[in-house]
Each structure stands twice: as C-alpha cells, then as structure tokens.
Amino acid sequence: MTFATRARILALTAASTLTLGASARTAAAADTVVQVDVSAVIDGRTVSTVANGTITPWTVGQGVDGDGNADGFVTTAVEALLNTMGKTEGGKVGLALPDDGMFAATTRLPAIQLHFSNTAPITSPQTHQVHQAMGSQTFTFDVPQATYRKMFVLITTSEGSAKLTVTLNYADATAAQTMMYTLPDYGIGGAGANDPVYFNLIMGMHKWGSNDNEGDSATHGITGIEINPTATGMLKSITVAKTNGSHVVFWGATGIATSAVATSGTAGSGGGTDAGAGGATGTDAGAGAAGATGTGGTTGAAGTTGAAGVSGTAGTTGGAAGANSGAAGEPASGTAGSTSGTAGAPSAGTAGAGGATGGRPSSSGGCTFAGTPARGGAAAAGLFVALGLALRKRRRA
Numbered sequence: 001m002t003f004a005t006r007a008r009i010l011a012l013t014a015a016s017t018l019t020l021g022a023s024a025r026t027a028a029a030a031d032t033v034v035q036v037d038v039s040a041v042i043d044g045r046t047v048s049t050v051a052n053g054t055i056t057p058w059t060v061g062q063g064v065d066g067d068g069n070a071d072g073f074v075t076t077a078v079e080a081l082l083n084t085m086g087k088t089e090g091g092k093v094g095l096a097l098p099d100d101g102m103f104a105a106t107t108r109l110p111a112i113q114l115h116f117s118n119t120a121p122i123t124s125p126q127t128h129q130v131h132q133a134m135g136s137q138t139f140t141f142d143v144p145q146a147t148y149r150k151m152f153v154l155i156t157t158s159e160g161s162a163k164l165t166v167t168l169n170y171a172d173a174t175a176a177q178t179m180m181y182t183l184p185d186y187g188i189g190g191a192g193a194n195d196p197v198y199f200n201l202i203m204g205m206h207k208w209g210s211n212d213n214e215g216d217s218a219t220h221g222i223t224g225i226e227i228n229p230t231a232t233g234m235l236k237s238i239t240v241a242k243t244n245g246s247h248v249v250f251w252g253a254t255g256i257a258t259s260a261v262a263t264s265g266t267a268g269s270g271g272g273t274d275a276g277a278g279g280a281t282g283t284d285a286g287a288g289a290a291g292a293t294g295t296g297g298t299t300g301a302a303g304t305t306g307a308a309g310v311s312g313t314a315g316t317t318g319g320a321a322g323a324n325s326g327a328a329g330e331p332a333s334g335t336a337g338s339t340s341g342t343a344g345a346p347s348a349g350t351a352g353a354g355g356a357t358g359g360r361p362s363s364s365g366g367c368t369f370a371g372t373p374a375r376g377g378a379a380a381a382g383l384f385v386a387l388g389l390a391l392r393k394r395r396r397a
Contacts, residue, residue: 031149032257033110038141038250042125046249047097047116048074048212050081056122060210064186064220065158067132067247071207071215075099077118079214088214095204095218103201109152112201112254114222130248132159138241139250145171145234146257153238154201154224154251156186163244166227174233181225185246187216190223199224222251231258 044062048055058072065071074082079096082088101114116126130137143151153166161182168177184190184198187207191198203221206214229235235255242248 032146032261034144034146034148034255034257034261035113036141036143036253036255038115038128038252039125041139041141041250042115042128042252044068044125044127044129044249046072046127048072048078048208049116049118049120049122050075050078051118051122053081055081055212057210057212058208062127062129064156064207064249065247067159068129068249069210071209073097073205073220074208074212075116075118078212082208082212082214085212087212089206094206094214095202097202097205108199108226109201110254110256112152112154112252114154114252126251128250130242130250132245132247135245136241136243138239140169140237140239141253142237143235143253143255144257145236145262146255147232147259148229148235148255149231149258150256151227151229151235151238151253152199152224152255153227153240153253154222155183155240156221156223156249156251157183158186158247158249160244160246161185162242162246162248164225164248165241165243166225167239167241168227168229168233168235169237169239170230170233171236172234174230177230179227183223183225186223187220189219190221197226199226224251234259 045056045059046062046064048057050056055078058074061068063070063072074096075098076096077099079088079093083091083093088094097116099118101117103109103112103114105111114126115124128139130139151168155162155164161184164181164183166179166181168179170176181197184192190200190203201222201224204218205220206218207216207220209215238253240250
C-alpha cells in the first residue's frame with residue numbers, strides 16, 4: 001500500500017466516533033468506522049490513474065473481467081483526459097471512479113476508502129485477483145481486533161456469479177463463522193435493489209480496454225457483501241474462498257466496530273514505551289560517570305606533604321645546641337680551642353658536642369656559634385695573661 005493511501009486509511013480509522021445516518025442500517029453514535037489495511041493481500045492494478053497529464057493504465061492480467069485480461073476501470077480525471085483524446089463513446093464523459101478512491105457514506109454504508117488514487121505511486125497495488133483459470137482459491141486478511149456490528153467486503157465477480165465461502169475468525173473463544181454466498185456478476189447491474197446482503201458501492205460505469213478505449217454498456221460497478229459478525233466475538237481475520245470458475249477481484253474491506261479497536265498504531269505506541277524503558281537502562285551506563293571518581297587520583301597531590309621533609313632544617317637547631325655545648329668548652333686553652341673550632345665548622349653541632357669534653361688541649365670547639373671558629377677564646381686568654389703580669393708588677397713594687 002502506498003504511503004498516501006495508508007495515510008488516508010489511518011486518518012479515517014483515527015476518526016473513531018462517527019454518526020452515519022438515521023437509518024436502522026447505519027452505525028449508531030460511538031460506533032467506529034475501520035478501514036481495514038489489506039496491503040498484505042492486494043497485488044494488482046485494476047484502475048487507470050493519471051498524474052501530471054500522464055495516464056498509467058490498468059495492468060493487463062489484473063483487470064475486472066476476461067480473467068483479468070480484457071478490461072479495467074478508470075478514475076474520473078482519466079476519463080476526462082481520454083475524452084479529449086476521442087476515446088469515450090459518443091464523445092461524452094460518463095461515470096467513473098473517484099480520483100482519491102474515497103466513497104462517501106450513504107444511508108446503508110459508512111464512508112469507504114479503497115486503495116487506488118491519482119496521487120498514489122504508479123506502482124502501488126490496488127486489488128487482489130482470484131483468477132478464473134486457477135479454479136478454487138483462498139485468501140485471508142487480518143482485521144484490527146474488536147467486536148464488529150458490520151463488515152463490508154468489497155468484491156466484484158465476472159464470467160458469471162461467484163460462489164464464495166467466507167469465514168470470520170475470532171481471537172477469543174468465539175467459534176468461527178462460515179457463510180456461503182453467490183455474488184452477482186458486476187457487469188449485469190450487480191446487486192438487486194434493496195438486497196439485504198449484496199450491495200453496489202458504485203454502479204453505472206463503462207469498462208475500458210487495454211488501449212484505454214471505453215467499451216460495453218454503462219452497467220458495470222463495484223459490488224460487495226454485507227456481513228454481520230458475532231456481536232461479542234473479537235474478530236481478528238476473514239478468509240474468502242472462491243469455489244467455482246468465476247473471476248474475482250477483491251478491493252478491500254470496511255467495518256463498523258462496537259468496541260475499542262486494537263490497531264497496529266496502538267500496538268506500535270506500546271512498543272515505543274518498551275523501547276523507552278530500555279533506554280532508561282542506558283542510564284545505568286551513565287553510572288560509568290562514576291568513573292569520574294578517578295579524579296580522586298589527584299589525591300596524589302597530597303604527596304606534597306613530602307614538603308614536610310623540609311623539617312630537616314630543624315637540624316639547624318642541633319647546630320644551635322652545639323653552640324651551647326661549645327660554651328662549656330670555655331676553660332680550654334684558646335689556642336687548642338681555635339684549632340678545634342676550625343674543625344667544628346664542618347660538623348656543626350656535632351663538633352660542639354666534642355667541645356663539651358672540657359679543657360683538654362686537644363679538644364673543644366671553644367667559643368663557636370653555628371660552626372664559626374672561636375677567635376674570642378684566644379683574645380680572652382691573652383687578657384688573663386696581661387692581667388697576671390700587671391699584678392706581679394704591683395706586688396714587686
């Protein structure tokens with residue numbers, strides 16, 4: 001199905017509450033009109049369309065009769081263009097299919113969207129063929145799960161009436177329903193007036209040959225079958241079997257639901273929620289941000305505490321202590337102290353400790369301060385000698 005067609009179908013499905021008319025056969029208020037997505041089934045082009053003045057004709061083998069080979073239908077715009085080419089009968093424009101594939105609601109039918117359109121891609125499928133030459137065949141299409149009051153299946157048949165067996169399949173415990181139909185030939189006027197089962201979606205058209213020439217009488221159309229599903233059963237799919245030698249074209253289906261409709265779009269939104277939850281798990285990966293704790297490695301900077309090792313300068317205090325012990329060496333001879341003091345300079349406080357050994361001539365740091373030679377020790381000794389000489393002279397006198 002094309003994007004444009006799907007968009008129209010979803011838009012119609014989204015309009016979930018419709019009042020279809022006053023007739024006993026129309027949907028009541030709050031009923032939901034469901035345009036069934038049959039894109040998994042349709043595979044043929046039965047309708048000629050036009051875009052930008054160019055006609056894309058229906059595909060031979062996928063037409064409405066002659067086992068799909070003889071004729072097809074056209075949109076209104078195509079017929080108008082063919083009329084200018086002299087291909088209409090009597091040079092007149094008659095009835096043709098709506099350009100957008102939309103059929104307005106009637107007193108019996110809801111609005112119905114089929115799968116052809118002038119705006120759809122020219123390769124987009126429109127119908128499904130059940131060929132005459134292939135005998136009995138069956139196809140099945142899914143239905144959005146819900147309870148339905150009506151289901152309208154759009155089918156045309158040619159080469160005589162079609163013998164059809166239609167089975168409604170339910171998702172719950174409701175037993176499947178099987179019904180037998182004999183659908184009238186589309187080319188002889190289709191359904192009779194006021195038929196309770198068969199109906200004409202459109203009637204009174206010509207058909208068009210493979211060369212886009214209008215032909216035959218204006219007695220052709222699209223027919224359908226009105227089905228009454230079990231009121232309480234959750235319908236999930238419909239199976240159609242053709243059991244005789246007619247040629248059948250399936251166009252689509254539209255239902256009137258009486259409950260909430262489980263559309264694929266709804267399921268998709270649920271999937272999105274799950275996906276989102278999965279994303280939340282991704283936030284666990286964000287816990288990796290805790291790896292930023294690695295910045296704690298800057299704690300290594302605390303290694304600067306090693307600067308405390310500078311307290312080794314406290315060793316200078318030991319030198320000061322040496323000065324004190326050196327003072328204890330005062331009684332020693334200045335000369336020896338001077339010599340020892342010189343040695344005291346390299347050893348700082350340690351040499352001073354040696355000075356504590358007293359007045360032994362070979363020892364002492366003398367008067368040393370922070371390892372400085374004790375010059376003051378020699379001066380003091382000289383002073384005592386001078387004083388001693390002075391006293392002797394006075395005594396002699």
